Amino acid sequence: MTATAKKALKHLLDIGVTELYHANSVLTACEFLRQGALLSRGTIEALKLRQTSQYTDRLDKHYNIWNDVFVDTVDIHHRGRKANDYGPIMFVLDTEKLMNELSTGVIGFTRYNPSKWGSVKASRRWFADLEAVEEEFDVNDFDHMVVFRHCGGHVSLKNSLKRIVVDAPEEVEGMGVDLFSYALGSLKHAMYLGPKTCTVERRECPAGCGCKATYEADLDRVKMMYRPFLKKA
Incomplete structure (x- = not known):
């Protein structure tokens, strides 16, 4: 289903979704800021820009969603009390301003994260229509995502970007740096080179959040997600 x-964005506003969220790495987020847009994985590749690999890359190509842009209707880190699998940098977009800004493209709504599509019938991977979205779409279900399709892999941040939130648990054992400061310098420099600026906030984790333990359990992944450059082979 696409609308x-x-x-589609008007429908999201009608059901109370006033903000949309996209999480990624520092490296990829900086490319977004330099280009002034959220870009699909395929668009970044085609433009020969830099991005951090994701565990869903192979599947995105297989299911022909490599050129689509995914956003969430809820802050998964806050709601789930866990680190977001896609990265520590979260873009917060204003749904209404984005609606007024977009002039092309369509939007689809997933029933399941594409990482699970291998065990799901093709007819059940997407919501069939907006009526089904109205009846069954649940912002608390992290599989239910908003997908910008046929938009050139480009969703402008010109008017809709409200703020950026950085995961930065203090004193991650083994890192030796303040993760917020490390990320902030790269993001600010990218904004300086790009067309859009906004505030950058340190995330305030809810009680019981397990992100710090997750980060400390895999320091190599932390370094990959916060590194503002590609590691040489």
């Missing part, structure tokens, strides 16, 4: 971008 025009404006119609």
